[in-house]
Amino acid sequence: MFCTSMADVAGEFGVPYYIFFTSAASDLGFISHIQQLHDESGFDVAEFEGNELAVPSWARPIPRWAFPPNIVNKEWLQLLYRIARVFRRARGILVNTVRELESCAVDSLSFTKVHPVGPILNLKAGAAAAGGGVPEEEAIEWLDRQPESSVVFLCFGSMGAFREEQVLEIANGLEASGLRFLWVLRRPGPEGTRAGPTDYQDVREVLPKGFVDRTAGVGRVMGWAPQTIILAHKAVGGFVSHCGWNSTLESLWFGVPMATWPMYAEQKLNAFLLVHELEIATEIKIDYRNGEIVTAEEVERGVRRLMERDCSREERLKKFSDCIKKALMDGGSSSASIAEFIEGCKSSGGM
Template structure:
């Protein structure tokens, strides 16, 4: 009994607050699992905010991710917000503060662990006030890269100190301390360029500056230039590069078996994989251009093709009942020997396969890190959020990707031609130098999480800092 009491007294509770969106949720849950695995005195609780329309899907998703002792999910239901309104998710986070406060108080009362601090998703920095009410430090978990963090903080600093507005900016490029190249305005996130979003974007950056530290899902060996630029100036909290934080196991279903069996029969590094994330989908005209590009390239391919969602601000794509309804007539028959078309794909499982030689990607940060982890070179086709900036980083800064587009935005409705995509695919599959560079990064990134590696050491440093704060 005495030993149990001593162990309980030593336990420290961390509260992790994710944005209730697939990529952010998965990354935050994986961070929680890593922390408790590495440090036996930590207990992590994760308030999961859902709305009536998302509760069932989010519950299934998070339950599939969490089967880990000392990681607790706290279900918080939101009955007030209309998720069809753009920006509603951020007001929902703001309005959930009382429920988060109550859930944390109840969790602490039941566990007896000492509350050590809060870790907030990069888009949930308004919750810093809840941590302050509990008199504990707060930290940000930045689910994108260090170069983008540098850009975001730099833009906010320019706005607050010099009155900078993109709407009045006449240049085509902007110098950013996190990038060795000037950043083209065409790859700046749409939310940064839209004056209606200015208050929200800069408010989040100010919230980051109020915290004790920022955990970035990146690796020092991958973004050394950006991380060095963040180590001084701009009134930036301490930065902890803790990546890559990934769920590499993936989930396979019976529908995926045929595609995986087909991959088993292909030569090593011969297949190009096209997949555009949890929100990536194209309409009929663009689908036909992709099909023509694949057929014309002659490359082996595996294509994750999904139907665009309908209704709401961020409608989720769904699988086609029959992909023939959107593909050119006879396409599947003509390409039967060289390709496969599927719906939702277990991306990590596919990227890990030895037959995959290239990845046409939307450049979401999780997908980018998965591609680096498995050493698969990329072709960039960004869709939304900061993906255009990620594409710029991959092509120009790191030189591990070829460009289909760096500036494509899904809301534009623009069509990427078959010829343009075909050029990108051929460059992706034939450029040996990028393949070698990607393999070098793969080895460095994997080493970062090993004992004594840069990210492993950074995680340990974070735990020491949060454990000793205010003691």
């Protein structure tokens, strides 16, 4: 989705090109809409001061706080507009979503042929943790000893990491909750660099004094984790997530309830979709701003709410979990969409 300069190569050879969009169809709709408004009427979303913006791919207006945080960066915004224009010229767009999950968004995208082909997931991914956290095998063995649906899993993606002040608040909130937890805790890269998170040699250096010992009976803290393997475990009953689209689809696939803590990119849009449109998630801090401190009380309240039984939410989650699995089966919506894409390529000489 960001390699749109390859469209020029397709043009040189006189062949059609397709886009693989790895985020939600609703996100694609948001990008396309603000680009269209900009090109047709000079609308500048970076200077938008309203409380919410109506977007055709969404069932309800999007609040200003849910806009991607980089949208105020004019240079980044111009890049986004250029990418969206390439999207519009594509022969079609394959989106990693399921029609039944985002029917409003899929049906609204009329500027090109949209093929919802998801969920495209690597469900067997797993790698041993590096560094001083709990190794993968030990974490799974620990989960094996926990009651079914009793553990809160906290994981914030490949770029998700917090400074020490926020780590202390999360730790205190988890301890106060008394809930079982498995927490993926990683060291942020140096300030002012693009370096990604790394694992701590010893997580005790950043946690409250005595935390590991006091919570030894109910919790584990580890470095890089095999997320799909953990989400698939019967002991996991809730997932505190940054709401990256892959993580969202994985959580839906395994039917694990989510609590949202979006951090960057389009994650606030995904969180808004989960909490307010699909109504299958709760929130820790849905309008989180980078550098903001979420208090221990907010963490405690959020994880407790996540682990409480909510029959209507559970029914909706199960419905969507079932539908995204059926979508890939013979006769399912995504399976049919993939077949339609292939036939379209054949008929146009694109394969």
